[in-house]
Amino acid sequence: NAGVTQTPKFQVLKTGQSMTLQCAQDMNHEYMSWYRQDPGMGLRLIHYSVGAGITDQGEVPNGYNVSRSTTEDFPLRLLSAAPSQTSVYFCASSYFTGIRANYGYTFGSGTRLTVV
Amino acid sequence: DAKTTQPPSMDCAEGRAANLPCNHSTISGNEYVYWYRQIHSQGPQYIIHGLKNNETNEMASLIITEDRKSSTLILPHATLRDTAVYYCIGGNKLVFGAGTILRVKS
Numbered sequence: 001n002a003g004v005t006q007t008p009k010f011q012v013l014k015t016g017q018s019m020t021l022q023c024a025q026d027m028n029h030e031y032m033s034w035y036r037q038d039p040g041m042g043l044r045l046i047h048y049s050v051g052a053g054i055t056d057q058g059e060v061p062n063g064y065n066v067s068r069s070t071t072e073d074f075p076l077r078l079l080s081a082a083p084s085q086t087s088v089y090f091c092a093s094s095y096f097t098g099i100r101a102n103y104g105y106t107f108g109s110g111t112r113l114t115v116v
Numbered sequence: 117d118a119k120t121t122q123p124p125s126m127d128c129a130e131g132r133a134a135n136l137p138c139n140h141s142t143i144s145g146n147e148y149v150y151w152y153r154q155i156h157s158q159g160p161q162y163i164i165h166g167l168k169n170n171e172t173n174e175m176a177s178l179i180i181t182e183d184r185k186s187s188t189l190i191l192p193h194a195t196l197r198d199t200a201v202y203y204c205i206g207g208n209k210l211v212f213g214a215g216t217i218l219r220v221k222s
Contacts, residue, residue: 004159033210042203043160043212059211090159092210104150104162105210 002026006091006108013081013115021076021111023091029106031096032074033058034066036087037110043090049074050096081115088112118143118206125217128198134191136216138204141185147207149180151189153200154215160203163189194220 007022025032033048035058045058049068063085065077074093078085094105121139128134140149151163164171164178166187171178177190191198203215 035212042214045209045211048209058209088157092160104165105152105160106162107159109159110157 004091004093004106004108006089006111008111009109010112011114013078013113015081015083015115017081019078019081021078021089021091021113023074023076023108024072025074025091025093025106026072027093027106028071029093029095030071031094031105032068033092033105034064034074034076035090035092036060036085037090038087046076046089078113083115086113086115118147120204120206120213122202122204122213122216124214125219127219127221128191128194130196130220130222131193134189134194134198134218134220136189136191136202136204136218137186138189139186140204140206143184143206145184149178149184149187150205150210151176151178152203152205152212153198154203155197155200160212163202194218196220196222 004025030051034046035043037043044060046064047066049055052071055066089111091108092105118140148165148167150165152160154160164176166178180187199220201215203212
């Protein structure tokens, strides 16, 4: 049982490049989400999904795309990287019981992204 | 999701109880209160959650006021390894605020 696995752990991109951050969980969790954390700040929600085929926007979705074709995977795509997207990205998952999401979230160890 | 207010930082002596307050006056009746912590630059770690009743697990206790407008996380015997940023979250979409930096000192 690996929990939530994020790859890569570190990445340097040039401005304008695109890439996909991978997130996989093996706990059969319906709910998955992506956060970014800038230095000295709290986490901000980018996108989330309550099940395969369903995604929605969080607080800061611009510049990012997501899809959820399977329960296990929730990749985050940066369409055209900008220096403002330099951050640490965390993926999280949880069981989901509708409006009453009464289970704790499991977070991955993060991807540290630098855009130059 | 409810807006939460926490003190920016707190100190606690090693071995003593750490009591971390949180105000969530706009929380609605079906929204849970969650507590997470983040040690250094690791991913956040779930601690505890509750709706109306007080809760206890192996990590901490959560005391929620009767009107549900505030809560307190209690670490009964803080250790140096409990030094972290503690986040109180009101609501099920898990929107993080700035949190409280807890420094446990020997």
